[in-house]
Amino acid sequence: MNEDFLHHLWLYKLYKPALYFTTNGEDLEIINPGQHNTDAGPDFFNAKVKIGNTLWAGNIEIHRKSSDWFKHGHQNNSAFNNVILHVVIKHDAEATTAIGTKVPTWIMKIPKQHKYTYKQLKDSKLKIPCIKEIKKLEPIIINSWIERMMIEKLENKVNFIKHLLKTYNNDWDEVLYILIVRNFGFGVNANPFEQLARKTPWRVIVRNRDDKLKLEAIFLGQAGFLNEITSKDSYTQELHNRYIYLKQKYNLSPMPSFLWKFMRLRPYNFPTIRLVQLAALFEKRIFSLDQILKTKHPNDLSNMLLTDLKSYWLTHYQPGIKSAYQTKKLGKQSRNLIIINTLIPLIYSYGLLRDNEKLKLKAIKWLETLPYENNAIIKLWKNNGINSKSAFESQALIHLTNNYCNTKRCLHCRIGHLIIASKHIEQQYL
Numbered sequence: 001m002n003e004d005f006l007h008h009l010w011l012y013k014l015y016k017p018a019l020y021f022t023t024n025g026e027d028l029e030i031i032n033p034g035q036h037n038t039d040a041g042p043d044f045f046n047a048k049v050k051i052g053n054t055l056w057a058g059n060i061e062i063h064r065k066s067s068d069w070f071k072h073g074h075q076n077n078s079a080f081n082n083v084i085l086h087v088v089i090k091h092d093a094e095a096t097t098a099i100g101t102k103v104p105t106w107i108m109k110i111p112k113q114h115k116y117t118y119k120q121l122k123d124s125k126l127k128i129p130c131i132k133e134i135k136k137l138e139p140i141i142i143n144s145w146i147e148r149m150m151i152e153k154l155e156n157k158v159n160f161i162k163h164l165l166k167t168y169n170n171d172w173d174e175v176l177y178i179l180i181v182r183n184f185g186f187g188v189n190a191n192p193f194e195q196l197a198r199k200t201p202w203r204v205i206v207r208n209r210d211d212k213l214k215l216e217a218i219f220l221g222q223a224g225f226l227n228e229i230t231s232k233d234s235y236t237q238e239l240h241n242r243y244i245y246l247k248q249k250y251n252l253s254p255m256p257s258f259l260w261k262f263m264r265l266r267p268y269n270f271p272t273i274r275l276v277q278l279a280a281l282f283e284k285r286i287f288s289l290d291q292i293l294k295t296k297h298p299n300d301l302s303n304m305l306l307t308d309l310k311s312y313w314l315t316h317y318q319p320g321i322k323s324a325y326q327t328k329k330l331g332k333q334s335r336n337l338i339i340i341n342t343l344i345p346l347i348y349s350y351g352l353l354r355d356n357e358k359l360k361l362k363a364i365k366w367l368e369t370l371p372y373e374n375n376a377i378i379k380l381w382k383n384n385g386i387n388s389k390s391a392f393e394s395q396a397l398i399h400l401t402n403n404y405c406n407t408k409r410c411l412h413c414r415i416g417h418l419i420i421a422s423k424h425i426e427q428q429y430l
Contacts, residue, residue, distance in 0.1 A: 010044070028049060028050070045059055199253060214242055215279035280308070371391065
């Protein structure tokens, strides 16, 4: 039973309802549990309790055992001088502050079923720990939390975009470029693609957009795939020669090729193919924030992202390694993922940072228009009765799974909280 769980019980008053007394026998009334502090210092700020006939306002500290007060050195820390109540499960010492004041102590009684339910969630081997219990909740509760998860995911994207804007002097087009390149990694290679974009300035791409061979040489060369050429085919040699020239001209430095992942990827998802598709995309058009904001429908964005590789790449997945003939278009599903993970968050971010409610609503509406992803996470939820109708729901469920279920953050999840809070037991308490 960790202190996070005890904090949760205190904050939401999930302890045994009764008449409360401190360990010194004084009447205790808990008026306000206070604000949870996630930084250094007492666990809760600005709480209000009544002890005896005196109303106290101040801080709360919570431990499993009251002797933990001394174990953590609070008796020597002036930040704990304003603690008005020490909440514990087991009382084995009297807490004192740095100025010698004795801190009133209360033994919090926990319903066993709360503890049992929390332990079940934490120890669960299921990918969705609460999946057996979630079906008992009202659909409106689940749907409201799904909506919250989508907004939280967009807010996380906003924070990432704000960081990029600060790094690149509020150049929205440079940020758009980095985001598009990053999302061509489609999760598995997202970080190497982002690193490549950061090492290859947007101005270099713009200045060479008139020649697709130059763009292919830049992307493949910067990725480290042209460093050690063993193939004798003329196309690969030309790419290598072009890159050597452009590298010197723009003072570029390539990445080590070992950063890229090929294992368990289908050949048309190889990073080499995605890099060549990027070259085709930027040779075809120059993306700008203004262009994205003026787009009327996600289908227009999908058409803008359409690329179809020709000639050499129809029979190659990697430079210098011949393969069977295969067309290599950027598919509809891949284009939707780029729209969902890059362009819509950019529109939402611009709307939020410019206080433009219409743009924010436009981003949300587009998420509700686009089809949901059909991946393993969405299938898992679907198999357990939680269906996605659009990209809005599927993105929310992906965020919920990755950021709450996988890390067992059940106490921070509205669904997990309600499952714990709804459990009762008749008489037995710790």
